[in-house]
Amino acid sequence: MEVDALPLFRSTHRREFHDEFLRAGVRPDGRRPLEARVPRVQRGVLSSAHGSARVGVGKTLVLAGVRAELTAPRQTEPSRGRVLVALETTNISGPSSASALLRSADEHAAVVELLQRTASGGLVELDRLCAVKGSAVWTLYCDVYVLEHDGNITDAAMLAMCAALGDVQLPLVEYDEKLESFVTLGPACRLTESESTSPTPGTLKRKRKAEPSEVIRSHADNLMRVKLDDLLLPFSFGVLSGHLLADPCRDEESLLSCNFTVLVHSDGQFASLHKPGGAPLSEHIMETAINASRNYSNGILQKLRLPF
């Protein structure tokens, strides 16, 4: 009886399997060590959300949706909106053993904070999320769902978040003295009644459709696209047995001694580097990774066909 030895070797000697490939300068999935998978980005995939995007990196699949709500601004910053990011990794994204689950809980906390920091730290112009100065600002709730986990959640989630936020169109809002509520001038938009934090001077109310013709007329002009101020492109790397790997897949991720993410501006300039613990990062490897991410960022926007 013939037995195909390769899958057996792969599952019993995982590190040796990868090492053997890396020694030959190639990875088991056919990529070069510094070759990243080209992400596929689709925007506007959900009709029920204000903005949405689906991002695939290899087999990793991430869905992001943005819901916009009118809320009362903070007293200290009356004209700044907010962006709140949540990341959801469910069991459908892949099987995980007990120890892998623990690791992913940690990974999850680090990724979601990175997303949140990026979103509220310069990605979206928060001043433009002001609906009515001093009384109502937009809060964008961005929910990122990991549907399939095949490694490199950081990059996929970050791209999905950026694409979904860039897809959001907000209606203009006015305060109506007669109705004593805020009315949207764009197409129907979910405005929730606020409870404890009621925006002054009136409370938010769902706008009753007054005249359909008016709504349609105002449709085209009164929608405001959320502008992304400074798009950051994420590039994750990992070190496996001393080899630097770009965009590690799930198989490789479990063997990495350390992983880190380089963020670059859309023009290729270095923006920041995140390293959540793990084995140390040598300066030589850091240099290589930064240069590699510069090269990727060349023309990646065209490849992604994102109108940022």
Added chain:
Amino acid sequence: MPRPDGRLPNQIRPFAATPGALSRADGSSRFSHERTELLASVYGPCEARRARELSHTAAVEVLFRPRGGLPGPREREAEALLCRAVEYAALGALHPRTALSLVLQVVHDDGALLSAALHAACVALLHAGVPLRGMLAGCTIAILHDGEMVLDPTAQEELEARTVVSLGYMFRTCYQYDEGDEGAEGEEGGGNGDEWEPPKHTIERELLLSHVRGVLSQEEYALCLHAAQQAGICVSAFCRQVMERSTNCEAKLPSGRVTRDQDEAITQLLKESMDTSA
């Protein structure tokens, strides 16, 4: 230009450490950067819960408690970062199937919390006698809107800053022995004469943590790395001194405080390092 609290941009705050601040923990410490203060306690290596047990190494668990209220996403992130740093730094393979838990309680937050937590964790781990690969130390650096870099920022400075970078390093003292010497480690070379003298050593610095809020240029990042290394060397030397003192005289645990002279020496060191790298 001096800062609001009178420090120079490249001056870190005087720190104080008390190993063994808590009596019931296996190891504990109180670490403060002037007003930023944390309490750390280490339990273990002790029995691990079955689900957490790892066959090849000790399972590290970090709990980060804010000064008030429940831990939020920021605390969970700090837990994740510190957990992975301690996992690497502690020689967990010596205690497989056990658990090592580290609890950090913020007493007061006045900026540079992550690096203060790293220092508190390091002293507590040393006090607990957990074998470590090296000393954990780091620095938080804030880059203000005019591009000026200030080390070890206060909460107010962090709030006003364009970018805040927290870096965590591990420092190892590598002794250089003659070739063929038992237990040789690190690079070759370095000779010992006939009479004994302390072997030559170098301080290896390894980047474990990098946490950035905001964006910065590559040159600024390189400068931050350099400054954090220099600051970290000072902190790890300080921690070493504190531990040496506390183990020599067990009766009264001294709280090491940086004297004015030491502080000036540190400032000078940082200044030189910033000048050479700029």
